[in-house]
Amino acid sequence: MKNVLGREIPEYINGYGSVNPFEGAFSNMGIKEKKAVKVTTVTPFDNKVLESIEEAIEKIGLKDGMTISFHHHLRNGDYVLNMVLEVIHKKGIKDLTIAASSIFPVHAPMVELIKNGTITGIYANYMSGPVAEAVSRGYLKNCAVMQTHGGRPRAIESGDLHIDAAFIAAPTADTYGNINGVTGKSACGALGYAVSDAEYADKVVAITDNLVQYPACPIEISQIYVDYVVKVDSIGNPAGIVSGTTKITKDPVGLKIAKMAAEVMKASGIVKNGLSFQTGAGGTALAVAAELKEIMKKEGVVGSFAAGGTTGYIVEMLEEGLFNSLLDVQCFDLKAVESYRENPKHQAMSASMYANPHNKGAVVNNLDVMILGATEIDLDFNVNVTTGSDGKIMGGSGGHSDTAAGSKLAIVVTNLVKARLPIIKENVTTVTTPGESIDVLVTERGIAVNPKRTDLIEKLKETNLPVMTIKELKDLAEKITGKPNNIKLSEDIVAVVEYRDGTVIDVVRKVID
Secondary structure, X not given: OEOOOOOEOOOEEOOOEEOOOOOOOOOOOOEEOOOOOOEEOOOOOOOOEEOOHHHHHHHHOOOOOOEEEEOOOOHHHEXXXXXXHHHHHHOOOOOEEEEEOOXXXXXXXXXXXXXXXXXXXXXXXXXXXXXXXXXXXXXXXXOEEEOEOOHHXXXXXXXXXXXOEEEEEEOEEEOOOOEEOOOOOOOOOOOHHHHHHHHHOOEEEEEEOOEEOOOOOOOOEOHHHOOEEEEOOXXXXXXXXXXXXXXXXOOHHHHHHHHHHHHHHHHHOOOOOOOEEEOOOOHXXXXXXXXXXXXXXXXXXXXXXXXXXXXXXXXXXXXXOOEEEEEEEEEOOHHHHHHHHHOOOEEEOOHHHHHOOOOOOOHHHHOOEEEEOOOEEEOOOOEEOOEOOOXXXXXXXXXXXXXXXXXXXXXXXXXXXXXXXXXXEOOOOOOOEOHHHOOEEEOOOOEEEOOOOHHHHHHHOOOOOOEOOHHHHHHHHHHHHOOXXXXXXXXXXXEEEEOOOOOEEEEEEEEOO
């Protein structure tokens, strides 16, 4: 046979196989990828920049019943999810599943779309505010699925969660779809939660308020994954990325807990050169970091890395030479954003690199110490950070389960009593993280060690720390508060709680007024 140039080409060549003859420079531009059924037909001369979100929705062929995704790096300052859903609602598209890495109070407009059937399903790692309330009351047609930060990319990459279209809030994008989060008026830092969406969604739309000349610099998400770019006036308020308090607590109780947690770390023998560490952004968790900082400085310890969502305080530890590097999946404050932009030792990681249990190596597996919080913890050390004392959804695992499983020493720090309720219960309302991966509970009244950690129990016997059983701590709390009444919940299931490997660890039941 002859190709378009008139060259004689065999139909079959030994050692090569069947021949697909050349038919022109742009006649065979569909790119089929093994990892997903994804075909693109963009040529090097096509213009990816569209005039509006509405045009993008038309171009990608969004239809009833599809799944669309969003990432949460702008947190409670995000405008993109609401903007996209407003256009979708006006176009009359229904029965959508929203796969948002997290949902915040700013996303309250979703509630009306849940009620009118525009949204019938939700996947999220974390939910708070009016949407969480609506799900807890059973307004969502289908069960919400609560995932972990590592479980979400696992599900996307395995095909368990198929995304038809991903909408990426891009602080900076160029005309061909290269994206970064460190420049522009809405700079939010690392974009780790958007990476799997970009790589595996059938269609990807970058929505930016800072469209720059090609090529953007630096490039965090590549043009090879992005189908279209839309310029808008604003993608969000970067001040909204701040997660609650990102300052060390001044509360004496919190400071006492932090000091004891640091002493547990020291007694364990884990605080030594090469230490790897992660903590949350709450005041007590950061106070633990402050106590650790003093121990490291006093003993001349230099850690290998700190990881997770990064705060300005952890940045200071890097700048003071206490860690050799930071691995960052999201920035919790604007100082962290600046550090990520300026310091080459402050590196980004995708959510998959961070915590996917089924890839070839997650960062959490290299953590020595993780400092965790708890809404509730039970006598088996199971932890709840998904539902509140009233049974309503008020959070979610995020990286809680992932880091607890991966770290060598997982420490829960919490007040023994919060809002006149004991934290330790016979059984938690919802299991987020299994007790087998929790090592220590530190409260202001005492410390409980998981009985499986006999090595740590022996080491703590050599200290003056108030070590007791978790049952003794529970009894102590109930002497203060009395025994709380059990929450009454419906038998109706409103959300499924997935463990990081995709198995179901618990369910959330509809609240009863």
